[in-house]
Amino acid sequence: xxxxxxxxxxxxxWRETRLKWLAFAAAFHIPLxxxxxxxxxxxxxxxxxxxxxxxxxxxLFAFAIVFQSGFLITAGLFLLAFFAxxxxxxxxxxxxxxxxxxxxxxxxxxxxxxYAVGAVQTTTCVGVSILTTLTAVYLVAAALASNVSLAGxxxxxxxVASNGLRGTVWAVTVSLMVYSATFLFSVWxxxxxxxxxxxxxxxxxxxxxxxxxxxxxxxSRATRNTExxxxxxxxxxxxxxxxxxxxxxxxxxxxxxxxYVFARKEMx
Amino acid sequence: xxxxxxxxxxLFAAAAVLLAGVAAAVEFAQPTKAVNPRLERLLPADTxxxxxxxxxxxxxxxxxxSEAWREFSKENSSASSLFMIGANHAGILxxxxxxxxxxxxxxxxxxxxxxxxVLAQFDDRDAxxxxxxxxxxxxxxxxSKGVEIKTEEMGDARVNxxxxxxxxxxxxxxAGNLLVVSNNDAAIRRVLEVRxxxxxxxxxxxxxxxxxxxxxxxxxxxxxxxxAALTAIVDSVPAGEGERAAERVAAFRQxxxxxxxxxxxxxxxxxxFEDGRVVERFRLVAPGREGVLATIAANPPTEGRLLALxxxxxxxxxxxxxxxxxxxxxxxLALASQLGQRPGGKGPxxxxxxxxxxxxxxFRAEIIGALGGxxxxxxxxxxxPEGGHEGVLILNxxxxxxxxxTLAKFAEKNGRExxxxxxxxxxxxxxxxEKGGGLEYAFVGGAFVAxxxxxAVERVIDTAKGGRSLRDAAAYxxxxxxxxxxxxxxxxxxxxxxxNSLGRQLQGGEYEFKTEGQRASLRPSFAFxxxxxxxxxxxxxxxxxxxxxxxxxxxxxxxxxxKTAAAE
Numbered sequence: 099x100x101x102x103x104x105x106x107x108x109x110x111x112w113r114e115t116r117l118k119w120l121a122f123a124a125a126f127h128i129p130l131x132x133x134x135x136x137x138x139x140x141x142x143x144x145x146x147x148x149x150x151x152x153x154x155x156x157x158l159f160a161f162a163i164v165f166q167s168g169f170l171i172t173a174g175l176f177l178l179a180f181f182a183x184x185x186x187x188x189x190x191x192x193x194x195x196x197x198x199x200x201x202x203x204x205x206x207x208x209x210x211x212x213y214a215v216g217a218v219q220t221t222t223c224v225g226v227s228i229l230t231t232l233t234a235v236y237l238v239a240a241a242l243a244s245n246v247s248l249a250g251x252x253x254x255x256x257x258v259a260s261n262g263l264r265g266t267v268w269a270v271t272v273s274l275m276v277y278s279a280t281f282l283f284s285v286w287x288x289x290x291x292x293x294x295x296x297x298x299x300x301x302x303x304x305x306x307x308x309x310x311x312x313x314x315x316x317x318s319r320a321t322r323n324t325e326x327x328x329x330x331x332x333x334x335x336x337x338x339x340x341x342x343x344x345x346x347x348x349x350x351x352x353x354x355x356x357x358y359v360f361a362r363k364e365m366x
Numbered sequence: 367x368x369x370x371x372x373x374x375x376x377l378f379a380a381a382a383v384l385l386a387g388v389a390a391a392v393e394f395a396q397p398t399k400a401v402n403p404r405l406e407r408l409l410p411a412d413t414x415x416x417x418x419x420x421x422x423x424x425x426x427x428x429x430x431x432s433e434a435w436r437e438f439s440k441e442n443s444s445a446s447s448l449f450m451i452g453a454n455h456a457g458i459l460x461x462x463x464x465x466x467x468x469x470x471x472x473x474x475x476x477x478x479x480x481x482x483x484v485l486a487q488f489d490d491r492d493a494x495x496x497x498x499x500x501x502x503x504x505x506x507x508x509x510s511k512g513v514e515i516k517t518e519e520m521g522d523a524r525v526n527x528x529x530x531x532x533x534x535x536x537x538x539x540x541a542g543n544l545l546v547v548s549n550n551d552a553a554i555r556r557v558l559e560v561r562x563x564x565x566x567x568x569x570x571x572x573x574x575x576x577x578x579x580x581x582x583x584x585x586x587x588x589x590x591x592x593x594a595a596l597t598a599i600v601d602s603v604p605a606g607e608g609e610r611a612a613e614r615v616a617a618f619r620q621x622x623x624x625x626x627x628x629x630x631x632x633x634x635x636x637x638x639f640e641d642g643r644v645v646e647r648f649r650l651v652a653p654g655r656e657g658v659l660a661t662i663a664a665n666p667p668t669e670g671r672l673l674a675l676x677x678x679x680x681x682x683x684x685x686x687x688x689x690x691x692x693x694x695x696x697x698x699l700a701l702a703s704q705l706g707q708r709p710g711g712k713g714p715x716x717x718x719x720x721x722x723x724x725x726x727x728x729f730r731a732e733i734i735g736a737l738g739g740x741x742x743x744x745x746x747x748x749x750x751p752e753g754g755h756e757g758v759l760i761l762n763x764x765x766x767x768x769x770x771x772t773l774a775k776f777a778e779k780n781g782r783e784x785x786x787x788x789x790x791x792x793x794x795x796x797x798x799x800e801k802g803g804g805l806e807y808a809f810v811g812g813a814f815v816a817x818x819x820x821x822a823v824e825r826v827i828d829t830a831k832g833g834r835s836l837r838d839a840a841a842y843x844x845x846x847x848x849x850x851x852x853x854x855x856x857x858x859x860x861x862x863x864x865x866n867s868l869g870r871q872l873q874g875g876e877y878e879f880k881t882e883g884q885r886a887s888l889r890p891s892f893a894f895x896x897x898x899x900x901x902x903x904x905x906x907x908x909x910x911x912x913x914x915x916x917x918x919x920x921x922x923x924x925x926x927x928x929k930t931a932a933a934e
Contacts, residue, residue: 141489142454145423149430149450151443244430245439245447 156254160329179297264335278352415591416466434909457496481553577634586638593630626659644911667852672742686855726779738762845892
């Protein structure tokens with residue numbers, strides 16, 4: 099496979115999915131939209147925001163990353179499944195995939211590109227959303243709160259952001275695993291809605307068996323032993339090798355399963 | 367995915383955004399009950415007096431925005447935020463409150479009792495329920511066993527009478543977002559009748575209308591007292607059982623009329639934020655004033671000359687005209703003599719005679735009678751190693767020599783050592799006191815200057831000898847620029863210590879505030895009182911007025927209640 103073909107395929111994937119990626123990035127900031135509505139419509143929330151001061155802002159920032167992480171590892175995963183499900187199935191359904199097969203590329207190369215581009219987009223959106231949400235909260239607090247300034251709360255912001263990176267690792271890992279599963283269903287089922295149902299069912303099953311652990315690893319510990327504060331940052335998203343490695347392993351397995359199914363798929 | 371691209375989906379999304387926008391506009395355009403305050407509409411026209419606090423949340427926001435709170439937050443950033451957030455979540459801010467005295471009615475036993483009501487008008491039902499849960503429930507629980515609640519409907523209102531062990535404790539009524547609590551059943555009914563339009567409201571009371579119009583503010587706090595209604599109550603209070611009770615009632619009535627309270631037409635009070643600080647105005651309307659009130663009103667205004675002796679760095683100073691002090695004293699003495707005279711007991715004249723016997727000084731003639739036209743008390747920052755503050759008293763006296771003689775007589779009679787020293791050509795005398803204390807005094811420019819610390823007297827002498835005085839200070843001049851007429855008294859506070867005292871006010875709850883070592887350059891507080899043709903007018907400008915104290919009181923009480931409930 100030549101360099102030109104590689105560039106062309108990357109360009110094709112980017113052209114096809116950039117709007118979807120944008121919508122996906124926006125959708126992953128739904129907690130910010132909810133928070134905005136709460137601040138607009140609830141006087142008491144506006145009051146709390148207005149009464150904040152620099153040292154207390156740290157609690158708001160910590161709450162923001164916990165809330166965003168909570169969204170990412172629960173409702174956000176369904177969103178992810180919805181967006182990822184069109185990766186292959188749609189192109190099989192409308193038979194546009196055959197244009198690719200006309201090119202001098204192997205079948206597994208096509209799938210690899212699609213998986214890689216989708217995975218990078220998905221994990222970037224998910225991972226960055228924690229930091230963009232935190233940044234938005236930081237800017238809004240400095241703009242609206244009477245005793246919060248950008249300079250005064252910078253230390254709190256950096257502290258929470260650095261702790262937020264651990265949450266990013268978890269969110270990226272979980273989302274990669276879910277993306278891989280949904281990708282497999284997208285390869286497996288040509289009709290996108292069947293893949294969506296399969297993805298949703300598998301997510302529900304994942305929550306039944308893994309959900310409580312996942313929530314505990316990422317957010318519960320931080321909100322349980324708070325020592326009088328709303329969030330204990332030290333306990334937020336503590337990195338654990340076994341589950342993270344396990345999820346990466348599952349994601350790899352699902353990818354290879356997708357390659358296996360794709361290689362043997364009968365396409366008409 | 368195709369659905370995302372369809373026109374229908376885009377239209378649906380646009381409609382949802384539009385709907386949210388309209389809902390937001392409605393939310394902001396329509397004032398809630400708490401920001402549209404007129405609790406007088408719910409009180410009977412013959413209400414004796416009431417104090418209302420309008421939209422507590424707006425007041426709390428103004429506290430946050432104020433100059434003082436911003437400075438305070440720099441020193442107590444966590445605690446000040448948490449204090450306000452705590453008050454926000456105590457469920458008390460989304461309402462207007464009023465406390466009123468409706469009059470005197472018959473109690474359960476048939477004996478007369480004052481009819482007090484507390485009104486709370488909430489933004490919504492949630493706010494009302496929160497308040498009920500937090501307050502009424504705790505009150506009921508606090509009374510523990512034997513509590514019995516009788517409920518009846520009155521129009522759309524539900525009236526609950528709370529008894530404990532068969533004795534009536536209080537009654538409260540809920541109607542929509544309104545909550546009325548009273549010590550008396552009849553008072554609740556009167557409020558509900560006004561609410562239903564069956565009886566005229568206080569809004570239709572002419573005196574109230576004048577007071578409201580003259581207050582110039584509908585924000586913050588407002589208080590009103592109907593002088594005639596109060597006089598009617600005092601005059602109609604039954605004598606009570608027993609000779610002593612009758613005597614007490616008669617004596618109080620006599621005192622009430624003697625001080626001239628019966629000549630008060632109305633009194634009003636407002637407290638509101640202006641320019642980041644609190645302006646409080648008190649207005650007493652008494653065009654035909656009588657008794658002590660008339661004597662005080664006849665007092666000439668203060669010229670503020672003694673303020674020229676107060677050093678520039680004074681923390682606070684109070685200057686008042688006392689020209690009519692002898693007449694006022696005589697009137698009060700006469701009143702006290704009439705009231706306090708009991709067979710075999712000591713009257714005020716006996717007390718004065720005893721004072722003369724013990725001290726060798728005739729209090730009326732040699733102290734009160736020696737006073738000139740002006741009185742000033744000031745607090746100065748101490749320059750000594752012990753730090754703190756030192757007080758100094760400056761008085762105009764009619765005759766320096768006679769006043770000095772009086773003090774010498776007092777010292778001699780009590781066996782106190784008297785010494786004198788010279789400071790910059792002025793003789794500073796010292797009368798030794800007990801436990802190493804004493805009084806140092808001097809006469810400076812016809813004024814008597816006294817303090818427990820000699821350094822304070824010396825600093826006044828320094829000022830008299832050309833040092834900069836408070837009256838020359840830019841801060842004082844800027845603060846006193848608001849004077850609208852020649853005042854009877856003025857009060858100045860540099861607020862150098864304000865943040866520490868605010869910390870002490872707020873202390874005691876769950877938050878730790880600094881109470882020492884905070885300094886901020888706040889604008890000074892200033893208050894003055896003037897006599898007008900129709901009565902008296904007092905105005906003050908302070909950093910936060912009574913709002914922090916009120917917020918602390920309300921939120922900390924509820925906080926305590928919450929803790930109690932949690933413990934149970």
